[in-house]
Amino acid sequence: xxxxxxxxxxxxxxxxxxxxxxxxxxxxxxxxxxxxxxxxxxxxxxxxxxxxxxxxxxxxxxxxxxxxxxxxxxxxxxxxxxxxxxxxxxxxxxxxxxxxxxxxxxxxxxxxxxxxxxxxxxxxxxxxxxxxxxxxxxxxxxxxxxxxxxxxxxxxxxxxxxxxxxxxxxxxxxxxxxxxxxxxxxxxxxxxxxxxxxxxxxxxxxxxxxxxxxxxxxxxxxxxxxxxxxxxxxxxxxxxxxxxxxxxxxxxxxxxxxxxxxxxxxxxxxxxxxxxxxxxxxx
Ligand code: SAH
Numbered sequence: 001x002x003x004x005x006x007x008x009x010x011x012x013x014x015x016x017x018x019x020x021x022x023x024x025x026x027x028x029x030x031x032x033x034x035x036x037x038x039x040x041x042x043x044x045x046x047x048x049x050x051x052x053x054x055x056x057x058x059x060x061x062x063x064x065x066x067x068x069x070x071x072x073x074x075x076x077x078x079x080x081x082x083x084x085x086x087x088x089x090x091x092x093x094x095x096x097x098x099x100x101x102x103x104x105x106x107x108x109x110x111x112x113x114x115x116x117x118x119x120x121x122x123x124x125x126x127x128x129x130x131x132x133x134x135x136x137x138x139x140x141x142x143x144x145x146x147x148x149x150x151x152x153x154x155x156x157x158x159x160x161x162x163x164x165x166x167x168x169x170x171x172x173x174x175x176x177x178x179x180x181x182x183x184x185x186x187x188x189x190x191x192x193x194x195x196x197x198x199x200x201x202x203x204x205x206x207x208x209x210x211x212x213x214x215x216x217x218x219x220x221x222x223x224x225x226x227x228x229x230x231x232x233x234x235x236x237x238x239x240x241x242x243x244x245x246x247x248x249x250x251x252x253x254x255x256x257x258x259x260x261x262x263x264x265x266x267x268x269x270x271x272x273x274x275x276x277x278x279x280x281x282x283x
Pocket of ligand 1: 017018019020022046047049053073092094117
């Protein structure tokens with residue numbers, strides 16, 4: 001049966017699984033239109049829900065793999081029988097799957113990700129996207145507006161922090177549209193935003209990401225403190241040495257984490273990573 005037909009009864013939503021179903025065909029079509037035009041092979045969807053977005057993805061991609069954790073929804077989806085032939089439904093927790101393995105199993109080398117995400121695990125999904133970015137050229141996700149702002153924020157804004165830096169290390173990120181709570185069932189309390197992630201062509205080094213993450217987390221663990229103090233304390237590097245390194249990479253030692261750009265954080269963590277003396281502590 002067509003999922004957009006008025007005759008379809010939607011199962012009651014489970015709050016604990018972040019279920020807010022987006023059923024509006026016009027909004028969904030617009031969302032799908034933001035997927036990069038070059039991508040048409042394989043898409044992995046996170047959170048099948050009632051399968052409305054899934055159906056549109058199936059029309060746009062050769063193959064769709066869609067991941068859903070809720071057994072009750074899996075049963076409902078099979079019963080409705082509206083998932084097209086080019087769709088494979090995986091009954092698992094997305095945080096426990098390997099995108100790399102799924103892509104390999106499908107005989108592909110890369111895949112685009114998409115999904116109206118369960119909002120309680122949004123940040124974890126961004127971290128997972130970064131961990132497996134080598135096989136993911138693009139992703140299109142719905143977040144709570146406030147989370148979308150943190151992801152796309154630039155230096156010196158209130159929303160700038162670990163999530164912005166992690167997302168922007170590998171990806172160009174852009175908020176492409178807002179979606180009114182009225183278009184969801186049940187209606188969430190907040191506005192949602194769609195964010196497009198496009199992997200940077202000449203992105204920074206993959207191997208250095210671990211050190212970058214360690215440095216950024218250390219810097220923001222006390223975001224109001226001077227950067228020299230927070231880094232020297234967290235990374236156990238003497239203050240004098242830390243101030244010297246900061247100066248060498250062009251960062252004012254008395255600045256705060258929120259005023260340091262992505263480029264400066266990359267330069268700093270690469271320098272710390274290369275300094276043999278600190279290597280053991282940062283690994
Ligand atoms: N894409 C659908 C559903 C969005 S709601 C739509 O737009 O209508 C989020 C979906 O993610 C729900 O179906 C929920 O059951 C599922 N979900 C929640 N946590 C999950 C997890 N850890 N792994 C996989 N799916 C999950």
